[in-house]
Amino acid sequence: xxxxxSLTSNAFSFKRxxxxxxxxxxxSALSLAALSACGQPRAALGPTSIQDAPDHRNSWMLxxxxxxxxxxxxxxxxxxxxxxYPKGRPVGVLTGFATPGGLCSDSAGNVFVxxxxxxxxxEFPHGGTMPIQTLHDFxxxxxxxxxxxxxxxxxxxxxxxxxxxxxxxxIYASARGTPVILSDPNLVYPYLCGxxxxxxxxxxxxxxxxxxxxxxxxxxxxxxxxxxxxxxxKQAAGIQWDGHYLAVGHASVIDRFAISGxxxxxxxxxxxxxxxxxxxxxxxxxxxxxxxxQKGRVGFWSYPQGGEPNLTIRGLPIDLFGSTVSRAPxxx
Numbered sequence: 088x089x090x091x092x093s094l095t096s097n098a099f100s101f102k103r104x105x106x107x108x109x110x111x112x113x114x115s116a117l118s119l120a121a122l123s124a125c126g127q128p129r130a131a132l133g134p135t136s137i138q139d140a141p142d143h144r145n146s147w148m149l150x151x152x153x154x155x156x157x158x159x160x161x162x163x164x165x166x167x168x169x170x171x172y173p174k175g176r177p178v179g180v181l182t183g184f185a186t187p188g189g190l191c192s193d194s195a196g197n198v199f200v201x202x203x204x205x206x207x208x209x210e211f212p213h214g215g216t217m218p219i220q221t222l223h224d225f226x227x228x229x230x231x232x233x234x235x236x237x238x239x240x241x242x243x244x245x246x247x248x249x250x251x252x253x254x255x256x257x258i259y260a261s262a263r264g265t266p267v268i269l270s271d272p273n274l275v276y277p278y279l280c281g282x283x284x285x286x287x288x289x290x291x292x293x294x295x296x297x298x299x300x301x302x303x304x305x306x307x308x309x310x311x312x313x314x315x316x317x318x319x320x321k322q323a324a325g326i327q328w329d330g331h332y333l334a335v336g337h338a339s340v341i342d343r344f345a346i347s348g349x350x351x352x353x354x355x356x357x358x359x360x361x362x363x364x365x366x367x368x369x370x371x372x373x374x375x376x377x378x379x380x381q382k383g384r385v386g387f388w389s390y391p392q393g394g395e396p397n398l399t400i401r402g403l404p405i406d407l408f409g410s411t412v413s414r415a416p417x418x419x
Contacts, residue, residue: 146216148179153214154415159198160378160385161187161409167200172412175400189231189279189367190409198413201229208243213413222259231279237286244277244290256305271311279367283328291324302335314351325368336368343391357393362386367409378407
């Protein structure tokens with residue numbers, strides 16, 4: 088039975104048959120062993136209200152999408168939904184993944200989809216449905232990604248090894264080829280990550296001692312440092328450099344930290360009201376976009392003010408995880 092979308096007031100509703108399946112995603116790091124037994128490919132379907140949409144069992148994209156700025160949102164059951172940005176109208180769906188996780192994009196508008204259970208990262212051109220390449224991450228479960236705006240390197244957080252073992256950071260030089268694998272004795276599970284404008288990679292992760300979630304910094308030279316941020320973060324806390332500060336998410340709040348060397352100072356908080364559990368948010372100028380894992384919707388808030396959402400895309404599946412904004416090439 089196909090899924091059905093209807094478009095109304097910059098949002099759409101999603102109706103799908105009830106399935107007898109356990110949602111595989113578990114936010115506790117203690118349950119990561121379930122990763123190896125789930126995440127089978129599942130078709131994601133498109134809006135019947137758009138007349139020129141092709142066969143909804145396969146990836147599709149409206150022809151006009153390439154000329155628009157686009158928002159990509161991952162659904163861990165198998166699809167990546169694509170919307171015009173900032174209006175939030177559905178323009179496409181990418182399918183064929185095992186378990187889509189974190190998303191990121193580069194300055195050319197190319198989008199990287201981390202496919203956790205497939206141990207791979209799939210790159211798509213802006214508004215395209217055919218991959219540019221698939222980067223293999225054999226032996227690991229990749230979780231999040233970020234592109235260094237200076238070098239073009241792609242960083243991937245490997246949450247753990249296959250079938251088990253501490254996680255690592257994979258660095259793909261110029262987002263190509265075989266990665267360099269970096270690890271630290273005190274790092275158990277890295278979650279999501281983000282580069283700043285100096286080539287430093289920041290990521291959330293579980294430390295071995297003490298065994299709690301912390302925020303890490305990986306320098307361009309490969310040195311790991313735990314930042315002195317003494318707050319309790321949800322597992323898979325979102326991380327992004329907003330141009331001035333390090334933005335760290337936990338549930339429905341984003342904290343902003345000024346970074347000086349290995350020191351971090353809280354400078355402000357962005358409340359995402361009406362949100363439940365947001366993992367990988369995406370900051371784009373004065374907007375922050377957050378897929379809500381608990382409520383099956385995507386919210387748009389003013390940044391850094393936060394407050395009530397300015398726009399909400401409703402009725403999506405409740406396994407939403409990652410997001411990224413891809414700029415149309417002619418918009419740069």
